[in-house]
Every structure is written in structure tokens, then in C-alpha cells.
Amino acid sequence: MLRKIATPVLAVLIFLGLWEMLVWANGWPNYKMASPSDLPPAFWKYKELFLVMGWQTLWRTVVGLFLAVVVGTLIGMIIGFSKLARDALYPLLVGFNAIPKATLVPVISLIFIGQHDFNTILMAFMISFFPIAVSVGIGLSTLEPEYRDILRALGASRFTIFRKIALPKTLPEFFGALKVSATLAFIGTNLVEIVSPHGRGLGALFKSGETNGDYPLMFAVLIALAFLGIVLYYAVIFLERVFAGWADREGR
Template structure:
């Protein structure tokens, strides 16, 4: 059996074993579902309430994706400016680091004050959460471009825009896709954070309402849904990465010995 298939089988077995150990420990230690529900209780809650949860899942997903797409656009533009201009780097980078250091839970009330409760604060919080990793990776990719490549094109009369389009941006693609996988998970964090504060719809709102009603299995069901959506986006971007920048992956398997 090929190593890649064996690796995936072992990974699946370990995941199943994790949930089985969780179930057994909860039963053996007689843990109340008000503290930590068993996985079987969480999956039963998901099955029973899934029709009710679907609108909230859709709302969280499209809100996250809008914020994520806007974050990608903003991150690429700022990252390209920082990576190609020393003045932009000296000016924008300290501001970006300062903004990234601000806990986003402190920013949500400002968004609510400006735009009111609803999807807009969630979109903006998702954007604020996910654009910084993209900026850093794009700027790093441009800053580490081999000067020999630029010198060759400059000798052929290439402009700065030609260098950016033909050398800089292709060179940043591995960095870009790596940042996309990180930013996608951050975007979900931002959306759910805003939904718990300023929304009457979405998985974050469902979890907040469930916690106030001590419905802990539903809270964990919301966590499972968010985890699944995050993993799904991660896998999607990994597949796209393999299709477009597979040349950057030197080896598929880690130490197989």
C-alpha cells in the first residue's frame, strides 16, 4: 500500500480514536453534559436541529466569505505596496502591527456604533482578522525575490510594474496560498466574534443563545460546525495550492521512516 494512503488511513483512525476516547472518558468519569457533552450527544444534537441550524450556517458562511474576499484584496494591495516600496514599508508596517495587536473584541463595539447590528460588523471583523497574515506573506515574498531575476529583466528594459507582474507576484504565490489557509480560519473567528455581540443570526448567535440557556451540547455542535467549515476551506485552498504552485512543494511526505 502506498505511503500516502497509509498515512491518511492512520490519520482517520487517530481522529476516530480521539472521539472514542472522549466518549469513554465522559462515561467513565460520569461527566455532566453541562460541563462537557459526549460526542454522541453533540452529533445527536446536530442531527436533530440541523434543519434549524442551516440558515445560521449559511449566514455565517457567506458573511465570512465576504469579509475574507475583502481581506484578501486589501491584504494583497497593501502587501504589494509594502513589499515594493521602502517608504510604504516604513510608514504602513508599524501602523499595521499596532492595529493587529488590538484585540478585535474591542473593535466590534465600534463597528456596531458606526454601522449598527447586523452582518456589516461581522464582515468588517472578519476582514480585520484575516488581512494581516496576507499582508505579511505577500510583503515577505516580494522582499525575498532573487535580485538576479530582477537584474535580468531590468537589463531588458522592464519597468517596475513588469517586475512586479512577471517576477514579484509569481514568486509570492507559495507565501500567498499559505496565508490564505491561515486567513480563512481567522475570518471565521472574526465573524463568530461579531455574531455573539451584534447579530440575531449566525452560528455565533446560536452559541451565545445556547450558552445562556445552558444547552451545552448545542454550543459544542456550533463548535463542530465551525471546525468543519474551517477544515473544508483549508482543504479547498490546499487543493488549489497544489494545482497552481505544486512546483514549490519539494516533497509530499514527511519523514516516512
């Protein structure tokens, strides 16, 4: 247990040490590249802003991710169960996913003028539902027919088969996708916060750091974002342990 925590902590410390040395060895000023030792003062100076903005970013990301889970799972079910839907929807989904989301920021800002919370959540959702939809779809469409037949031969309904077999069997794929989506959702939130600033979220704090030439603040925001990403990632890991722990064969 101790080793499980110590190993990543040590890795982070080594990373910070190398970063500090890199800046020191090159003699870079902090407007070129801030060093880790610049960060604690920056955090301290704006500690209240970090808490407020960090919370803004976090809750909007989590709501967007939650929507992505609901909608992504629904789309996954549709393309997983129906070949027709799969053929029809895949090009649309792939095409939509291929659009750089930064280009959509002005579009949705115009459609929903002033709805900053909504716009941010929408972007977090749009950027993160795709992996979930695809993996749930693949999980369902590759279910071996025997799994269905053991219940189908007893006259079980499609819904019963889905609930007792298809859904739990797809959970490992689902959580694999959710880990990707959780980090993607942060990118969506920050895209809107940075490109279309409205004074809220870590993205806005980053933008104000840029405007004011406060480079340590900009780096501190990046580190705060990384930290939130890690927190959300481990929250997903926790849920995975609870709901799909059976798929983990570690130590067997």
C-alpha cells in the same frame, strides 16, 4: 490515496473516542462537558438551523477572507516595493493587529448600527488581512536582485517584472499566510455573531444554546465551526495545488 484519507479520518475517530472515554470515566453530566455521543441528537434536532446558520457564517467568512486577500495583497505590494511605505506602515499595521478584536465589536456595531452582514464581514476581514499583507510584503522585498535584473536588463517594465517574476515567486508565501487567515476569519465572524448577536450565524446559535442551557447544542456548534474551518482550509490547499503546485517538492 486511500491512506491519505484514512489517516486523518482515523485520527479524528481516535480523538472522539478519547473524548468520550474522558467524559464517561469522570462521570461528567452533559452540562459540564458534553460527550461525542450527545452531539448527533443535537445536530439532528436542529438540523435546519445548522444548515441555515452554517451557511450564514460560511459566506460571510469567505467574503471577509476575500476582502482580506485583495486588501492584504495590495498592502503587501506597497510595503514590499517601497522602503518608505514599509517604514511608515509597519508600526500602524502591527499596532492595529495587536488590538484585541473583541474590543472592536461594540465600536463597529455603533458605527454601522444594524448592518449585521457588513459588520460581520468587516470583522472577518480585519482579523485576517494582516498575515497576508506581511507575507506578501516579505516575499516581494526579499526577491533576489538578479531575478529582477534578468528582465530589467531587457528593458521590461516594472509591471511586467511583477507579473512574470515577483507575483508567481510570492505565491507560496501567500498561500502559507492564506491558510492562517482562513481560520482567523472564522474567529472574526463568530466574534460578531456571539458578542453582538442578531439571530444569524453559528455564533448566534451558540449564544441561544447558552441562553437555553442546551449544552450539547453549544458543543455541536463548536464542532460545526471546526468542520467549516477544515472545509475552508482544504479549499485553500486545493487552490494552492492549482496555482503554486510547483513549489511542492514532495517525493523528489
